[in-house]
Every structure is written in structure tokens, then in C-alpha cells.
Amino acid sequence: MYFVDKHTTQTLEIKQSKFIAHLVPYSQYDKTLQELKQSHPKARHFVVAYRYLNEFRQIVEHSSDDGEPKGTSGKPTLMVLQGADIINSAIIIVRYFGGTKLGTGGLVRAYSETTNLALRSIELKEYKYEIIVTINFAYTNLRKVEYECSMCEVEIIEKIFEEQTQYKLKADENSMQEFLFKVDRLVTLLHSTS
Numbered sequence: 001m002y003f004v005d006k007h008t009t010q011t012l013e014i015k016q017s018k019f020i021a022h023l024v025p026y027s028q029y030d031k032t033l034q035e036l037k038q039s040h041p042k043a044r045h046f047v048v049a050y051r052y053l054n055e056f057r058q059i060v061e062h063s064s065d066d067g068e069p070k071g072t073s074g075k076p077t078l079m080v081l082q083g084a085d086i087i088n089s090a091i092i093i094v095r096y097f098g099g100t101k102l103g104t105g106g107l108v109r110a111y112s113e114t115t116n117l118a119l120r121s122i123e124l125k126e127y128k129y130e131i132i133v134t135i136n137f138a139y140t141n142l143r144k145v146e147y148e149c150s151m152c153e154v155e156i157i158e159k160i161f162e163e164q165t166q167y168k169l170k171a172d173e174n175s176m177q178e179f180l181f182k183v184d185r186l187v188t189l190l191h192s193t194s
Contacts, residue, residue: 001085002126002127003087003089007022008024024092026090028090036094044096046095047092047093048093049063049064049115050089051078059087068107077111077112080115086119087127128172128173130170130173133168134167135183135189136166136187137188138165139161145167148183152171
């Protein structure tokens with residue numbers, strides 16, 4: 001699975017109709033849609049599609065034709081995202097009508113091509129399910145723990161130095177399991193979340 005980590009814009013023009021694609025991380029979807037509606041008051045349609053993982057690691061999907069003929073815009077856009085295995089991402093396509101009707105097939109092709117154009121224009125990031133753990137360990141083991149963090153690509157997101165040293169760590173599942181196996185005798189696992 002893949003995701004986008006920044007906003008990208010691509011434009012496709014077909015028979016004087018403009019299709020402006022805004023591909024964004026899902027976390028920016030609502031804000032971006034509101035901004036686009038304000039900055040494009042004369043646009044005819046705001047077609048959207050998104051896919052994201054919920055807290056149960058299930059893919060949630062949505063698409064909207066926003067006034068285009070049913071099934072000619074939102075669904076084809078969503079199908080491109082599905083085909084590219086995109087998650088935690090959204091696309092908003094702003095359409096300005098150019099005066100010439102494109103027909104059902106023409107709309108499906110136009111929205112699909114616009115989505116593909118946006119996906120090809122950005123470097124997609126590979127999605128890895130990350131978990132967060134909190135560990136305790138003796139200060140004397142600090143160098144060993146930090147060394148193993150760097151070797152296993154585990155990110156230290158918080159450090160607390162008290163009687164025992166406490167670290168909050170984040171990594172994908174495989175890296176975290178490898179790290180915890182290597183430091184098993186040095187640390188105590190306090191808390192784990194996904």
C-alpha cells in the first residue's frame with residue numbers, strides 16, 4: 001500500500017473543460033476541500049474520492065460525483081486509487097465546464113486520466129503500519145538501546161530521565177519486533193499502542 005505525504009496539483013484540459021486534480025494526504029482533505037470551494041467559486045463540480053485506514057486497520061472509502069451524471073466521476077476516480085493501492089490519501093478534482101458535453105464515456109476517461117496524471121506526478125510513499133511502545137531501562141544501557149534503535153530504524157519520540165530511563169518509540173511492526181528481541185534483557189516494556 002502507498003500514500004501521498006504532500007499536496008500536489010495537476011491539470012488536464014479536454015474540449016475546453018478543465019479538470020484540476022488536488023491529491024492530498026487524507027488528514028488535509030476537509031481543509032483543502034473548503035479552501036478549493038472558496039478559491040474556485042465558478043467551478044461547476046468538486047469531485048472527490050478518498051481511502052484511509054481506520055483504527056481497526058480497515059480501509060474506508062468514499063467518492064462523490066457532485067452533480068456529474070451518476071457513476072461517471074467519483075467512482076472512476078476511486079477505482080484509480082484502488083488500482084494503485086493508495087491509502088490515507090484523497091483527491092479532489094475541480095471541474096470547469098468548457099461548453100462541450102463529454103458524454104458518459106468521456107467523463108469517465110477524463111476523471112480517470114486526471115487522477116492518473118496526479119498519481120504519476122508525485123513520489124508515492126510505501127505505507128508501513130507503525131506501533132508506539134514505551135520502555136524503561138537502566139541509564140547504563142542507554143548507548144546500547146540507542147544503538148539498537150538506529151540499527152532497527154526505530155524512532156525515539158520522547159525521552160524521560162528519572163530513576164529509570166523511559167523512552168517512547170515508534171516504528172513499523174517488523175522493525176519494532178526486531179528491536180525488542182535484541183534488547184529483551186535490557187528493557188522493560190511498559191506500554192504498546194498501534
